[in-house]
């Protein structure tokens with residue numbers, strides 16, 4: 332069954348980007364109807380709620396937007412879109428004040444009343460604002476209160492499955508969704524649509540993002556022909572909890588502040604090894620630390636479950652308990668004593684730097700479609716700094732709300748959809764009901780192993796080609812695998828099937844982009860091409876659906892603000908100065 336619904340502004344996702352967009356759109360266009368459609372329950376899903384460490388913002392004397400920007404560009408190995416990165420750093424200052432003064436968040440403070448900033452790895456200044464180590468709960472809870480106080484329409488447990496263009500194909504007419512509770516298809520027309528479904532590389536054996544995320548937005552974008560950039564750039568967080576296969580806690584992240592505060596990584600032999608790989612030791616960027624750990628794992632220098640250890644006890648157990656109470660509790664739940672003992676950790680897929688190509692006002696190539704948060708490409712290049720993720724989603728969610736409000740106000744009518752595309756997309760979603768029932772979970776498990784082994788932390792052409800072939804085989808297998816239960820009402824196996832299909836489609840794009848980049852930048856490391864390539868000639872990959880397949884092209888990075896070898900600040904650290912070239 333297909334139901335139809337109209338709104339003015341449709342927001343997909345209720346993380347930091349989606350909720351900020353809703354608030355700002357309401358302010359920019361109070362007379363327009365705003366709808367938030369979300370796969371989970373508002374305030375309970377997505378990764379913004381899971382943010383532990385905090386929010387990067389240059390507020391302290393001695394820090395500056397320029398310094399934050401340079402850290403972001405150098406951390407991203409010169410691949411970020413500089414205008415997008417600049418707006419992120421500049422607007423974060425405004426957004427944090429808005430979060431405290433208008434939205435009601437209360438972040439941790441120094442005795443003199445100023446905001447406390449903690450150290451995060453890969454940054455030249457302590458600029459991470461936080462609420463203990465449960466910053467996301469504070470942000471999302473306060474944002475929710477504000478959004479719910481307004482007239483925003485809620486469509487919870489509504490899964491977006493396809494962008495529907497106009498018949499001419501020149502703009503977006505609306506979005507096709509499944510009401511997961513009833514199984515009914517719902518087509519929502521809107522003048523402006525924000526995609527804020529939050530990326531989330533959940534196709535890896537170890538991963539941190541919330542279970543509701545399966546890269547649906549990026550898969551939908553590929554299908555409608557949008558360009559996606561930096562798809563090879565998957566960020567592994569070095570310290571995922573490793574508590575064995577029996578617990579779902581394995582893979583969940585132990586926050587960066589632990590290493591920032593002086594946490595030490597030890598191999599199975601008890602020796603601190605990170606200084607073998609980089610002079611910053613554990614405080615090097617996430618990519619370097621993840622590779623250091625992975626290298627130790629390959630040498631067999633591992634803890635009982637096959638990872639390494641993080642140790643904090645030298646800082647004093649009482650101090651660790653005080654500063655990292657959430658982390659201490661999380662580890663205790665899995666039988667580890669973070670404060671006084673050692674905890675087993677493994678790199679875990681955490682964040683996706685790749686995303687839809689957009690401009691600094693969140694517009695995509697398709698009129699009517701905007702993108703913000705982890706779905707959007709460009710802010711981080713090849714590596715996201717810890718603390719820049721939630722800054723990015725809240726900054727650009729707000730920008731999207733402002734821009735969509737203004738642009739939707741000036742549009743007189745909704746656009747009519749291409750009915751044939753709606754029909755095709757309904758048929759596509761119903762497809763698994765026509766196949767013989769099979770084991771979808773086994774397909775997902777195998778996908779996660781393939782991506783970890785062949786398209787993971789250290790890559791080679793041979794491994795990537797093998798991974799690509801295996802992913803394609805899995806896709807063929809999925810297309811022959813059906814559902815045991817043909818009831819569409821809250822059929823979670825159906826949704827798992829759709830999740831795996833999105834993950835497979837995006838996995839192919841990741842593998843193809845990774846194969847195409849024959850150098851090593853940030854999160855993308857090619858053992859067969861370890862050199863970073865010529866920084867002055869930096870390019871980013873763009874993947875797009877063309878004909879039957881995905882094509883990868885390269886586009887030169889436009890150094891609009893600063894070129895390799897230059898800096899906006901004078902007193903760079905020696906490591907940064909070396910990384911500049």
Ligand SMILES: Cc1cc2nc3c(=O)[nH]c(=O)nc-3n(C[C@H](O)[C@H](O)[C@H](O)COP(=O)(O)OP(=O)(O)OC[C@H]3O[C@@H](n4cnc5c(N)ncnc54)[C@H](O)[C@@H]3O)c2cc1C
Nearest residue numbers: 344345346348377378379384385491529704705718720721
């Ligand atoms: C454990 C953890 C800790 C983190 N800690 C930090 C930190 O300390 N600092 C930092 O800067 N960043 C951190 N991050 C990263 C940060 O959480 C994300 O980058 C950011 O919150 C993403 O915001 P978002 O709004 O784009 O997406 P999310 O907050 O993930 O929201 C995505 C939304 O889209 C919805 N959705 C998904 N698919 C669909 C669909 N098909 N249809 C409709 N809705 C859909 C989801 O249900 C959800 O509501 C952390 C991430 C994790 C997982």
